[in-house]
Amino acid sequence: xxxxxxxxxxxxxxxxxxxxxxxxxxxxxxxxxxxxxxxxxxxxxxxxxxxxxxxxxxxxxxxxxxxxxxxxxxxxxxxxxxxxxxxxxxxxxxxxxxxxxxxxxxxxxxxxxxxxxxxxxxxxxxxxxxxxxxxxxxxxxxxxxxxxxxxxxxxxxxxxxxxxxxxxxxxxxxxxxxxxxxxxxxxxxxxxxxxxxxxxxxxxxxxxxxxxxxxxxxxxxxxxxxxxxxxxxxxxxxxxxxxxxxxxxxxxx
Amino acid sequence: xxxxxxxxxxxxxxxxxxxxxxxxxxxxxxxxxxxxxxxxxxxxxxxxxxxxxxxxxxxxxxxxxxxxxxxxxxxxxxxxxxxxxxxxxxxxxxxxxxxxxxxxxxxxxxxxxxxxxxxxxxxxxxxxxxxxxxxxxxxxxxxxxxxxxxxxxxxxxxxxxxxxxxxxxxxxxxxxxxxxxxxxxxxxxxxxxxxxxxxxxxxxxxxxxxxxxxxxxxxxxxxxxxxxxxxxxxxxxxxxxxxxx
Numbered sequence: 087x088x089x090x091x092x093x094x095x096x097x098x099x100x101x102x103x104x105x106x107x108x109x110x111x112x113x114x115x116x117x118x119x120x121x122x123x124x125x126x127x128x129x130x131x132x133x134x135x136x137x138x139x140x141x142x143x144x145x146x147x148x149x150x151x152x153x154x155x156x157x158x159x160x161x162x163x164x165x166x167x168x169x170x171x172x173x174x175x176x177x178x179x180x181x182x183x184x185x186x187x188x189x190x191x192x193x194x195x196x197x198x199x200x201x202x203x204x205x206x207x208x209x210x211x212x213x214x215x216x217x218x219x220x221x222x223x224x225x226x227x228x229x230x231x232x233x234x235x236x237x238x239x240x241x242x243x244x245x246x247x248x249x250x251x252x253x254x255x256x257x258x259x260x261x262x263x264x265x266x267x268x269x270x271x272x273x274x275x276x277x278x279x280x281x282x283x284x285x286x287x288x289x290x291x292x293x294x295x296x297x298x299x300x301x302x303x304x305x306x307x308x309x310x311x312x313x314x315x316x317x318x319x320x321x322x323x324x325x326x327x328x329x330x331x332x333x334x335x336x337x338x339x
Numbered sequence: 340x341x342x343x344x345x346x347x348x349x350x351x352x353x354x355x356x357x358x359x360x361x362x363x364x365x366x367x368x369x370x371x372x373x374x375x376x377x378x379x380x381x382x383x384x385x386x387x388x389x390x391x392x393x394x395x396x397x398x399x400x401x402x403x404x405x406x407x408x409x410x411x412x413x414x415x416x417x418x419x420x421x422x423x424x425x426x427x428x429x430x431x432x433x434x435x436x437x438x439x440x441x442x443x444x445x446x447x448x449x450x451x452x453x454x455x456x457x458x459x460x461x462x463x464x465x466x467x468x469x470x471x472x473x474x475x476x477x478x479x480x481x482x483x484x485x486x487x488x489x490x491x492x493x494x495x496x497x498x499x500x501x502x503x504x505x506x507x508x509x510x511x512x513x514x515x516x517x518x519x520x521x522x523x524x525x526x527x528x529x530x531x532x533x534x535x536x537x538x539x540x541x542x543x544x545x546x547x548x549x550x551x552x553x554x555x556x557x558x559x560x561x562x563x564x565x566x567x568x569x570x571x572x573x574x575x576x577x578x579x580x581x582x583x584x
Contacts, residue, residue, distance in 0.1 A: 106496055113503040120511045128517040129370070132379045132386070141373075251351055258358040266365045272372040 091183040092191045099195025114153045118207045146211040147298040148270035155265045158200035158236035166244025185331035196237025225300030231316040232293035238323035264290045289319045344440030359398035360455045382518030387460045392543040393515035399449035403481040407437040411489030430576035441482025449474045470545035476561040477538035483568035534564045
């Protein structure tokens with residue numbers, strides 16, 4: 087294991103987003119607070135409770151998870167994309183570092199950003215709404231496993247996309263809709279039956295539901311099943327990314 | 340120059356048209372799912388009827404903000420912004436070129452989003468001319484602001500900061516999602532000081548006939564803000580602010 091290589095790449099990944107922290111950390115926090123504000127002002131008195139919890143308590147963890155998902159994805163995908171466009175991706179491919187080591191460093195970078203944003207957004211939320219922290223371990227597990235999932239998806243997106251347009255298309259048409267429609271704002275029991283059925287195949291749903299379960303103590307799906315889905319999906323994505331890097335798909339000509 | 344701006348904006352129409360449409364539909368469905376019983380109203384209208392005009396406004400204004408600023412910063416980064424500065428155009432003509440592109444792009448995006456929302460409860464405009472006026476005025480206002488941003492920004496980072504920390508809060512808190520009567524009395528004066536509020540309110544008035552503020556006042560505020568911004572932009576171009584070294 088080339089620890090120094092992994093550490094160096096990880097270090098670069100982290101420095102990359104910290105350098106522009108106004109966009110990578112402050113901006114998501116502001117957006118999360120904005121979303122919280124519009125939904126609470128517009129709907130707090132109109133919706134009342136979701137299940138047994140007040141709407142705002144239901145909403146806050148969902149919004150935090152949405153930021154985690156979007157930022158973990160953005161970190162790895164934009165890093166690879168920028169390297170490809172600027173042509174310095176070879177600097178990552180050339181050193182004596184295995185595919186496994188390389189992806190660990192990228193994923194760790196994405197997870198780091200996800201966690202920083204998560205802590206900051208959660209802290210901001212505690213000022214706005216009284217959040218119960220029922221089970222910290224569950225919160226952490228789902229935060230990290232979801233972050234890993236999106237960091238891996240970000241790598242796939244970054245490797246696959248040839249241009250920034252493609253990346254924007256994936257973000258706009260896949261990542262944002264999935265993070266919006268997977269139970270951030272409502273319990274999936276509110277959905278028509280067919281969509282409830284579809285939601286069961288959506289890993290984003292388990293990420294959001296499990297994360298929220300850590301706060302309010304119960305969710306739409308069972309905790310263990312959700313955890314299992316997350317681990318399974320992470321594993322499958324891990325293998326896919328590993329294959330892509332090992333074969334040099336779209337990276338080596 | 341107007342043609343160039345339009346071509347540039349719509350070359351990637353998949354993003355410029357489809358992305359705001361998808362986003363508007365997402366917002367509409369999310370609010371639709373959250374509302375757990377029929378008969379939820381906002382400002383005297385069924386909630387979705389209240390929301391949809393706001394979403395049209397957001398889409399149109401967002402396009403307008405992105406048009407000129409992105410174009411100018413892109414040119415600056417590529418080092419071809421001097422081409423614009425060198426053109427045999429007066430500052431006033433440059434401003435008109437950019438502004439006209441912003442307004443037409445916004446009208447197109449606004450129309451597309453409005454059409455996309457029709458099947459899920461959008462309404463035919465009650466006052467089409469007023470609607471066009473408010474969309475155009477809003478687009479012009481934001482478009483001019485976008486030109487200032489573009490001239491000021493050296494890098495993409497600056498641009499994105501302005502978008503996240505100034506533009507988005509102004510738009511999201513302008514009454515797109517809620518009637519400003521919902522706000523606490525302390526926050527109301529701030530909401531009414533936000534020029535975007537008058538655009539959103541005017542667009543909603545034109546579509547549904549319901550408004551928080553008097554539309555004539557709104558139109559006056561819009562025109563006043565536009566005049567001020569126009570003078571600022573004109574001065575910037577005339578003095579070569581951050582264009583000529």
